Amino acid sequence: MAEKEPLLTLEGFKKLEEELDKLILVKRREVREKIKFAIGQGDIRENSEYEAAKNEQAFIEGRIVTLEKVLRNARIINTEEKDLNTVSIGSTVVIEDLEHGDIVEYTIVGAAEADPFQNKISYESPVGKGLLGKKKGLLVHINTMYHIL
Secondary structure: OOOOOOEEEHHHHHHHHHHHHHHHHHHHHHHHHHHHHHHHOOOOOOOHHHHHHHHHHHHHHHHHHHHHHHHHHOEEEOHHHOOOOEOOOOOEEEEEOOOOOOEEEEEEEOHHHOEHHHOEEEOOOHHHHHHOOOEOOOOOOOOOOOOOO
């Protein structure tokens, strides 16, 4: 099965490049030093510092591989040529939850740059899917709650 082409805004692409650079140029070196220090402490069989550093190294290397793959295969969405009245990737939208009265601002982005803590939601998420392609001012029903039977 072919993998989906990651869609990114230019801002998201640059942010992932910066993360990759930091992992390669800074974090790799830091974790190597932690491992070297832990080995210097003696027996590594029961050395929790060594084990933690090796786990951190595995995480960093895995993240580097993931970021390299995303950046190599990414398609950057041109957000400057979009219709400002239609929700698309790169759009920032303000929505109102009519049930609870909450007003929230979201930016619709690709999955690789989604960050709910910064109100950046993937176009593949339930809310993102429900908003994509809709016109400004439209009343939209988005089902985000499920009852498992």
